[in-house]
Amino acid sequence: MTEIYLEQLESATQNADSAEMFCYHCRRRHPRSEMLLINNKSGKRWRCRASVSNARRQLNERDAFGQETTRNNRSDDKRRADLTNMLRSMSRWG
Numbered sequence: 001m002t003e004i005y006l007e008q009l010e011s012a013t014q015n016a017d018s019a020e021m022f023c024y025h026c027r028r029r030h031p032r033s034e035m036l037l038i039n040n041k042s043g044k045r046w047r048c049r050a051s052v053s054n055a056r057r058q059l060n061e062r063d064a065f066g067q068e069t070t071r072n073n074r075s076d077d078k079r080r081a082d083l084t085n086m087l088r089s090m091s092r093w094g
């Protein structure tokens with residue numbers, strides 16, 4: 001019963017605007033004003049804005065990297081196709 005009481009007390013303090021809230025990402029408390037309620041697979045969680053924007057930036061960088069890799073692969077394919085065509089035409093006329 002003690003655990004349930006502590007949980008209720010925790011959510012009560014988290015609802016107060018002036019309170020610091022536990023950030024599940026950093027595993028520490030931040031001021032309420034820095035916190036965002038995030039919906040994820042395991043439910044609603046409070047995270048700080050900093051951790052959210054960090055994650056978003058990392059995601060953008062990964063996307064940019066992925067696009068770069070795709071572009072490189074594509075030009076490799078093009079080069080390989082050009083070479084194949086050249087060899088084919090050489091053997092045709094050679």
Ligand SMILES: [Zn+2]
Nearest residue numbers: 023026048051
């Ligand atoms: Zn945080």
